[in-house]
Amino acid sequence: MRAERLAKTTAAVQRQRAGEALSRVAMRLHLPTLVALAIIVVVWITLSRRFGDYVLPPPGRVLDGLRDLVVTGEVWEHVAASLYRISLGFGAAVVVSLLLGFLVARSPLLSVAVKDITTVLNSTSVFVWIVLALIWFGLTDRGPMFTTFMITIPIMLSNVIEGIENVDRRLLEVAKVYRFNELARFAHITIPSIVPYIVAGMKVGFALGLRVSVVAEIFGVTTGIGYMMNFNRDILRTDLVFAWAIVLIIVMLVMDKLVFESVSRWVQRWR
Amino acid sequence: MAEDKGGPFKLEVRGLSKRYQIPVIEALNLGIRPGEFVCLLGPNGCGKTTFLRILAGLEQPDTGEILIDGESVDLTVSSHHRIGVVFQEPRLLPWRTAMSNIVLCLAALGIHGKEARERAQHYLSLVGLRGFENYYPNRLSGGMQQRVSIARALAVEPDVLLMDEPFSALDPESRQILQDEVVKVWRTTGKTIIFVTHSLEEATYIGTRIVLFSARPARIRGSWELDGSSDRVALREELGQLLAQEVRQQQALMAQTQV
Helix, strand or coil: CHHHHHHHHHHHHHHHHHHHHHHHHHHHCCHHHHHHHHHHHHHHHHHHHHHCCCCCCCHHHHHHHHHHHHHHCHHHHHHHHHHHHHHHHHHHHHHHHHHHHHHHHHCHHHHHHHHHHHHHHHCCCHHHHHHHHHHHHCCCCHHHHHHHHHHHHHHHHHHHHHHHHCCCHHHHHHHHHCCCCHHHHHHHHHHHHHHHHHHHHHHHHHHHHHHHHHHHCCCCCCCCHHHHHHHHHHCCCHHHHHHHHHHHHHHHHHHHHHHHHHHHHHHCCCC | CCCCCCCCCCEEEEEEEEEECEEEEEEEEEEECCCCEEEEECCCCCCHHHHHHHHCCCCCCCEEEEEECCEECCCCCCCCCCEEEECCCCCCCCCCCHHHHHHHHHHCCCCCHHHHHHHHHHHHHHCCCCCCCCCCHHHCCHHHHHHHHHHHHHHCCCCEEEEECCCCCCCHHHHHHHHHHHHHHHHHHCCEEEEEECCHHHHHHHCCEEEEECCCCECEEEEEECCCCCCHHHHHHHHHHHHHHHHHHHHHHHHHHHC
């Protein structure tokens, strides 16, 4: 009787353990996400039958469109154009924020001004910069670059300043004892100390830059992912609008997971 | 008990005072001859570290004068007097290897390239770190990191080497080994060393002279020369009693401040 009960509980424990192992595997394979995706696809197909290709093209047609973009090579041209604009706009934001960071590190008064300006820039709508870019730069590459710059600079600046404020004072004392000049102190102590803040800022900043510059591309230019989405909307190819949206998501994921993760691992290889 | 013998002093401090709301150091006079290994002993919180930070040029004294080789200097700005400092923590730049940590400090003095690497190599070997030149600090033990910090301080070939309880964070075995190592380095280089400690054993073990600081505000309670013939046991006993007095007084002071 007792042995029987013991055997029962052992079996229950084993079942429970097996259940836990299974759910761990499921988590690792992101099974819940896949299930959610499957449900979305089913709903998508059902809705597309009901509303038709123009409003909601079926997943199959979107994938066909995506394949065509890759096969014809069209995708690379426009991804490159978008990345070029973001890189220049965002790159300028990184450089300017580091230069300002150098000045802020020297003067607490300047730091107050820069922080306030950052707050103002942070609360300025993207659309303000897009419209101004159209007025100032007309139909050129510089419009999306300018918009990206204006939107990413407050993010980079606030990260750089926060990093500078958190530099280990004890290391700065070492710099003083061993007579580093200001430039050496900034280059060898401040910059390496704020690398984690810069990388975090770059991840957020680049993601935002990608979203914003694609919107800016709707106006004024004839290449880029944003332009292609708007163009396809014009010619009633909603399937290609969806395909470009998927391209945009993939570019974002690749940049984040491959480029930024490896860059951040490389610059912090001493850890 | 020995008085400061007349100069020539390597480092001399005259009438030094410093206050942070309350007086921390008051009218302190001290002269240190070339090649002395001076241990500053005193209760915790008595102003030893503040004194050392002033000598390192990290704090400005309120009054008083500091002379190096008989010449009055402002250490917070002076660029041609070199002070080597070993802090309580190694304070190495974690993103640079042992070697390049030292090379960076030499670059600040205008020493570059091969000459800088050779000099860094020389001092790393002196502290027993041959073969660890290209290690990042995180890969070294606490004791080894502190050795790099000592090599860095020696590499700038300082007029005076300051050490602020450099071994207090180490385990007893490493501490013992590093104490011997520092004595060895002192013998080889003949550097003038000021070594702050609150351990009586450490002070009597490594120093050639012990300077006892009073409870806050720091004044000099006494100074004892040590050589091969000194009776360390008797000295420890005498110093132990004096130190205990100062510690009690310091604790009373701290209790007061808290109220």
